[in-house]
Amino acid sequence: MEDELHDDGAAVREPLDAVEAPEPRRPGRRRDAAKDAAIVAAAHQLLVERGFDAMTMDDVAERAGVGKATVYRRWTTKVHLAVEAMTTAIPALTLDAVPDTGSLRGDLMTIPALIHRAREDAATDLLGPARDHPEIADQLHQRLARDRVTVLRGLLERAQVRGEVAPDRDLDLIAVVGPAVIFYAKAFSGEVFSPELLERVIDGVVLPLALLRP
Numbered sequence: 124m125e126d127e128l129h130d131d132g133a134a135v136r137e138p139l140d141a142v143e144a145p146e147p148r149r150p151g152r153r154r155d156a157a158k159d160a161a162i163v164a165a166a167h168q169l170l171v172e173r174g175f176d177a178m179t180m181d182d183v184a185e186r187a188g189v190g191k192a193t194v195y196r197r198w199t200t201k202v203h204l205a206v207e208a209m210t211t212a213i214p215a216l217t218l219d220a221v222p223d224t225g226s227l228r229g230d231l232m233t234i235p236a237l238i239h240r241a242r243e244d245a246a247t248d249l250l251g252p253a254r255d256h257p258e259i260a261d262q263l264h265q266r267l268a269r270d271r272v273t274v275l276r277g278l279l280e281r282a283q284v285r286g287e288v289a290p291d292r293d294l295d296l297i298a299v300v301g302p303a304v305i306f307y308a309k310a311f312s313g314e315v316f317s318p319e320l321l322e323r324v325i326d327g328v329v330l331p332l333a334l335l336r337p
Contacts, residue, residue, distance in 0.1 A: 161187040161195055166208040175252035175259070205252060206262045210231055216270050218277035225280035227333065231325050234274075235318045271302045279333060288333045301329045311335060 165186035169178040180201055184191040198204035220237055253260040276298035282288045304324050308314040313337050 130159055133252070137228050158187070158189055158193060159197060161212050162189065162197060162204070163208050166204050170205060170208055170252070175201075175256065178205070180204070183192045195271060201261065202251050202256070202258050206259060208252075209259075209263060213267075216274050218274050218281075219280060223275060223281065226283075227278060227285075228325060228330060230278050230281070231275075231329065232322065234271075235316075235321055264309075268306065272298050275301055282333065287335065288336045292333055296335075297329060297332045299323075300332065301325075304328050 126267045162183060165183045169182055169186060173182075178201065181191055182261050183204065184194045187194070194204070198207060216234070216237060221230055221233055224233065253263050258285070276294055279288055279292075279297060283290065283292075283294070288294075301324055305316065305320065308320060308324075309316060314320055
């Protein structure tokens, strides 16, 4: 703070207690988990009833009993909200759900059946919009791919304990490579995810990278 000057030019400092301390910042309000759940549930219902194209954020807000601003603070676009509703409706793939078959290949080959069963357990086929909207497909893949990478990492660790996987293998890298190859095949080659595609990736990519012997 600049000093004030008397008429004779002498500087006079303002007393320290005269300086106003800045007001402490108020902590932001916590997000209401109940509102989050209500918004996602409303979006899920509207996707089932009307489909993605006919669903609006106004409709979601009205169905959830909240203001439209509340919806946009949480999900900035309809695409983001739709992806949230889709991934919430599809049970996540977890390591505990994959049976220990005694071999890494056997464990990996059970995954297509688990994914298919999870989608059948959903109330309806919410993946339809992903076929018509690339931005939804991309975000949905990113969300689901994280689960797949986590599960594959766990299966590699399980196989390493059994002695199948060499101790010097980079499990983090191998866990990413498998889903990445499948994504490339789907996005750039137009292949549909199937047990046959997974088998090719397992035998041609994952196992040669992971096992002590090809």
